[in-house]
Amino acid sequence: MAARPVRLDDVRRAQRTLAGVAQRTALEPSRHLSRLVGAPVRLKCENLQRTGSFKVRGAYVRIAGLSAGERAAGVVAASTGNHGQGVALAASLLGVRATVFMPEEAQLPKLAATRGYGAQVRVCGQGLDEALAAAREYARAAGAVFIHPFDHPDVIAGQGTVGLEILEQCPRAGTVVMGVGGGGLVAGVAVAVKALRPDVRIVGVQAAGAAAYPPSLAAGHPVTVEAPVTMAEHPGGAAGELTFRIVEELVDEVRTVSEDELSSALLLCLERAKLVVEPAGASPVAALLADPAAFRDAAGGTGEGGEAGGGREGRPVVAVLSGGNVDALVLQRVLRHGMAAAGRYLSLRLLLTDRPGALAALLEVLSAAGANVVDVSHVRTDPRLGLTEAEVEVHLETAGPEHCAAVRAALRAAGYPVMS
Template sequence: MLQLSDILEAEDRVRETSRRTPLQYSYTYSSMTDAEVHLKLENSQRTGAFKIRGATNRIATLSPSEKEAGVVTASAGNHAQGVALAATRAGVDATIVMPQHAPISKVKATRNYGAEVVLEGTDYSEAADRAHEIEREEGRTYLHAFDDEDVMAGQGTIGLEILEDCPDVDTVVVPIGGGGLISGIATAVKGKKPDARVIGVQAEGASSAAPSLEKGERVSLDGVDTIADGIATRSVGERTFPYIQERVDEVVTVSDPEIAMAIVHLLERSKTVVEGAGAVPLAAVLFEKFDYDEGETIVPALCGGNIDLNTLSNVIVRGLVETGRYLKIRTVLKDRPGSLEELLAILTAHQANIYAIHHDRTSRDVEMSDTEVEIELEMRGTDHVERFLADLRDEGYEVDVLA
């Protein structure tokens, strides 16, 4: 099995391509939790995510003939970019198979890092099938995104950096998708500081690790549904599962609204951009998904920052909704002069700021003497929203909350 010595060996190889990412103390999250929270900012890594570490280490362990033949893999995101850059830096030819509908920005980035990109299939599974065909046809080495000990060892170098920068760490919180990242980090942390805890976090819509641990064997989900696309796997890996069983203390889950709120918190309070998978460790801390003591030193590993801009926009709105900062309502007014002014007077009294207002006389859902109004509002928090809605209803308005 993977040992601390393997990760120490990987450290020298990984240093050639990856950068050492900062560990930043957060006064904000420490105050919110009564713990000592330090953020491992792996979102500032080259290619925007931790994957470059494992890819670099795996390529460094190839034999001369394997390097000559080249490598191939399948990915729709971070692993593709990590392999592309690591291969280019090592002088190894790389082919990356990506689903046909992979984000254009990620396809372009992978090509810019020097890999040949093949667009094939409607999802990752079909892309992987094509990648394995290329592996057989061209004699290339397939680089798995997580189910490979050399990849795990590369990812484990994050754990070494955490321990060097924060030797008093009590708990390291790590996202779980396929399990390569947490297998490597847990091996490093437990190897150097056995009494430190390692907590794994999955999204509720892609939670296979906890039921797998309960059953004692890998469980595969029928499907996944989460904004944390970087960890949206149907099961943990065959090779990673034993490490999770042996070296991870606890696995918890967070919901998509909680992930969205963590992303918004990081943007607003820490000026830090993360993707969904990068936010799940902080979400687990903020929403107390596991027990921790006052003053405990906790390091959430923010594993990546490659979030699609459209997704980010939606996440920001969702986060504002969850924190009571954005409200969208629908109500019905009498279609006569002054009706809208009366409604706006209540908004003004509550100092609710209007983003947009839509006045619809043609809706089939209301009487011909009525008009439907939708309003988007900036609010100051959940208490403000509750008081505002209560006053509207007290004044006789029937209000539907749309967001």
């Protein structure tokens, strides 16, 4: 195997470079997740980092390492948001001109924030791959330095400073779980943590619709996922050459989560932890929610107090919330999706006798059951219906799965046939 491209000393140098630049983000306990997993769970809040994600760490270390001539030529990047903001701020702090290519699908707040940090933003392409190609071509033509979002030793080392902070803040950590895009964060954290504490389990998490690492690890080389589809920000569904080598060597497991699990995790972060987290940033929480036993087996213990014992038993699970940059409209849609996934929305189609007052009587039953009616659709003219029948579709807000079952039971008891 070729020499690993990043070592602990590189991460320590990056930490010194970032002194006074990157914030030492909080490590917050989560009682709810601790009860669920059966071991202490801590949330590493990189969503509260400058620019709203960990990306500024790697970007600053990369640009700070450029020669005077390279800095004078400027830097260029491609991003759907977080990497671009990190490059823009880092370049501004170092007095370097930055140009960031962003695809047409990029969220407007991320475009505005990238410009606000001082970068020139060029919008082009239908996706990140096209923006990346345009950025590389611009770098060649202008002689600027291309700042890769994850696949460069300096970027990986900068992201690895998250791992150093975790061990400083939580010396007895037993498992560290974080989202994986191209792999810069998980690779850097793995380098730092495994060098100092090889017994700590490192788990990466990817959205199933853009999961390049599981097939890459199975194949033994980077594999690209064609047309990745997920609500989570992703780097084109690809594993990096350098990051893949580190992940293959040092990361214990890469898991996948569904869109329902991502949206439920985002909702939990907002309601329980009072933290705004973007879908990709919530992926480690999604993994804990989807399979708490997998982390219980790794960590052992029974709650906040049990941090003693051998191996990883009773030691905390640290979940890295990697970013909090989410557009308000996207947040609204994701929260609605998360509420549906958590059983907080109920949609039903029912048959009524088509007579005056029938709909009002139905609404009285729903009100008595404590369901909040969001929307009602009343159909009388469908040829599938009898002359005296009407179909009603109702969308309800509920308190959860048990309440949904109670609402259905109340409708059945009142004699309403529920079609779906």
